[in-house]
Amino acid sequence: MEFSQVKAVVTGGASGLGEATVRRIAESGGKAAIFDLNAERAHKLIEELGEESVVYMETDVTDGGQVESNINAAVEQFGAINLIVNCAGIGTPGKVLSKGTPIALDQFEKVIKVNLIGSFNVIRVAAAAMQKNEPNEEGERGVIISTASVAAYEGQIGQAAYSASKGGVVSMTLPIARELARDGIRVMAIAPGLMETPMVEGLPDAAIASLSGAVPFPARLGKPAEYAQLVESITENPMLNGETIRLDGAIRMQPK
Numbered sequence: 001m002e003f004s005q006v007k008a009v010v011t012g013g014a015s016g017l018g019e020a021t022v023r024r025i026a027e028s029g030g031k032a033a034i035f036d037l038n039a040e041r042a043h044k045l046i047e048e049l050g051e052e053s054v055v056y057m058e059t060d061v062t063d064g065g066q067v068e069s070n071i072n073a074a075v076e077q078f079g080a081i082n083l084i085v086n087c088a089g090i091g092t093p094g095k096v097l098s099k100g101t102p103i104a105l106d107q108f109e110k111v112i113k114v115n116l117i118g119s120f121n122v123i124r125v126a127a128a129a130m131q132k133n134e135p136n137e138e139g140e141r142g143v144i145i146s147t148a149s150v151a152a153y154e155g156q157i158g159q160a161a162y163s164a165s166k167g168g169v170v171s172m173t174l175p176i177a178r179e180l181a182r183d184g185i186r187v188m189a190i191a192p193g194l195m196e197t198p199m200v201e202g203l204p205d206a207a208i209a210s211l212s213g214a215v216p217f218p219a220r221l222g223k224p225a226e227y228a229q230l231v232e233s234i235t236e237n238p239m240l241n242g243e244t245i246r247l248d249g250a251i252r253m254q255p256k
Contacts, residue, residue, distance in 0.1 A: 082130065143188070230247055
């Protein structure tokens with residue numbers, strides 16, 4: 001699928017990896033609907049990129065009814081949707097035990113609900129919409145890309161919930177790809193390493209320097225634009241399906 005022909009929904013599209021993806025889509029000539037809760041940032045992005053390319057729909061990805069309504073609205077707005085990029089997520093840390101006290105169960109549940117169930121919620125509704133698309137010459141009707149993390153493989157102390165949520169994203173990618181193959185819908189995931197996102201940018205300079213030095217090459221944090229570049233590559237390469245691609249400069253996370 002040519003990236004200029006993309007009609008996308010990007011969850012978490014108002015900041016970080018999602019924002020970079022929305023920018024690349026708009027600059028390539030495609031269209032994107034931002035599903036996010038940060039209306040202020042989304043509208044600033046729309047002012048910059050133009051209302052003809054980008055729209056905003058306030059969306060809680062864990063709300064089944066709201067996602068269904070907004071996917072339908074995106075289809076009506078663009079005529080169809082052929083790309084989903086799941087970037088919405090949270091990274092709330094928490095040890096299983098802290099000074100002998102177990103973590104609050106709802107803290108674990110919230111991370112799973114947003115990162116894993118939220119991604120699945122969008123996938124299930126988007127797949128139903130993509131089924132109705134006219135296939136291209138490859139028989140393709142759409143592409144779904146979710147965001148995992150290197151924490152799915154090398155979770156650090158305090159990342160039990162986050163690692164479990166991202167591990168779930170990795171694990172569900174292949175079975176969903178196998179199921180949706182009959183409809184010409186490809187399903188992929190990207191596992192970023194240490195990226196220049198708002199979550200990391202809030203750290204002290206010394207901490208950022210330490211993290212950057214842990215990356216073998218290039219010895220720096222990844223750029224959101226590099227994530228967006230990979231989204232474009234996946235979209236345009238029809239043989240990429242059912243896989244999670246690490247985008248991490250060869251880093252392997254240590255226990256802490």
